[in-house]
Amino acid sequence: MDTETLKTTFERDGFILLPGFLTIEQIAEIRERLDHFIKNQSAVLPPEHIKYEVKGDASTLKMLQDLHAYDPFFADVLFNSTFTKLAEELLEEKVIGKTVEYFNKPPKVGKGTPPHQDGYYFMLKPMSAVTMWMALEDVDAENGWVSYVKGSHKLGMRHHAYTNTLGFSQGIPDFGIPADTEKEVFFKTKPGDLLVHHALTIHRASPNTSEDRTRKAMGLIYFGASAAEDVAAKAAYVKALNQTGP
Numbered sequence: 001m002d003t004e005t006l007k008t009t010f011e012r013d014g015f016i017l018l019p020g021f022l023t024i025e026q027i028a029e030i031r032e033r034l035d036h037f038i039k040n041q042s043a044v045l046p047p048e049h050i051k052y053e054v055k056g057d058a059s060t061l062k063m064l065q066d067l068h069a070y071d072p073f074f075a076d077v078l079f080n081s082t083f084t085k086l087a088e089e090l091l092e093e094k095v096i097g098k099t100v101e102y103f104n105k106p107p108k109v110g111k112g113t114p115p116h117q118d119g120y121y122f123m124l125k126p127m128s129a130v131t132m133w134m135a136l137e138d139v140d141a142e143n144g145w146v147s148y149v150k151g152s153h154k155l156g157m158r159h160h161a162y163t164n165t166l167g168f169s170q171g172i173p174d175f176g177i178p179a180d181t182e183k184e185v186f187f188k189t190k191p192g193d194l195l196v197h198h199a200l201t202i203h204r205a206s207p208n209t210s211e212d213r214t215r216k217a218m219g220l221i222y223f224g225a226s227a228a229e230d231v232a233a234k235a236a237y238v239k240a241l242n243q244t245g246p
């Protein structure tokens with residue numbers, strides 16, 4: 001896809017799919033680095049950067065956060081890569097790489113990701129930010145595919161409330177109205193396929209109902225250089241968390 005088509009599609013839909021953005025060899029390297037990290041470094045991570053679906057069960061590792069802060073390989077992926085260039089093209093400005101995350105949904109117990117807008121957590125003004133989601137293996141309806149509500153990035157911020165889902169504490173409680181379901185697009189992805197969404201695009205992911213398949217993905221977040229913290233939104237968020245959080 002040429003840059004202009006890419007940008008037009010992203011602006012119209014609030015997301016894009018780039019099949020084969022990375023090669024199988026590049027994905028194999030990322031997976032190797034992740035395995036190495038999990039084996040050798042995950043023990044030193046603070047609890048806010050490592051989450052398990054079942055507490056105390058290492059086989060249910062669900063999420064690693066801020067990988068770029070612990071491993072220069074992931075710092076390079078975030079700050080100095082084709083992902084960085086793509087974020088700049090889509091946001092039409094210089095970007096600041098914020099984080100690299102690892103998302104897994106372990107078989108049988110991997111919970112669905114509640115419908116949400118990342119911008120609710122980001123709290124930016126202007127809302128110049130993108131999230132990238134890179135499939136590290138085959139992902140489909142059975143093991144937790146991602147879906148987006150087409151055009152939802154143009155409809156503002158929806159009401160969010162506490163969800164009880166570890167790692168995704170805020171969700172859209174009234175999600176499921178026809179305006180959502182009629183526009184929802186589900187993605188069957190292969191290793192190397194990249195999904196990119198705008199910070200206001202409503203998205204979610206299904207649970208992993210398979211018996212033995214994992215669902216591994218890498219997430220990257222970029223803020224546009226123009227995006228500043230929205231002080232009023234932050235104050236409202238903290239107040240809501242204090243009222244409803246665990």
Ligand SMILES: O=C(O)CCC(=O)C(=O)O
Pocket residue numbers: 103113118131132133146203204205217219
């Ligand atoms: O992988 C998932 O389940 C969800 C990822 C997500 O919500 C995101 O990348 O913003």
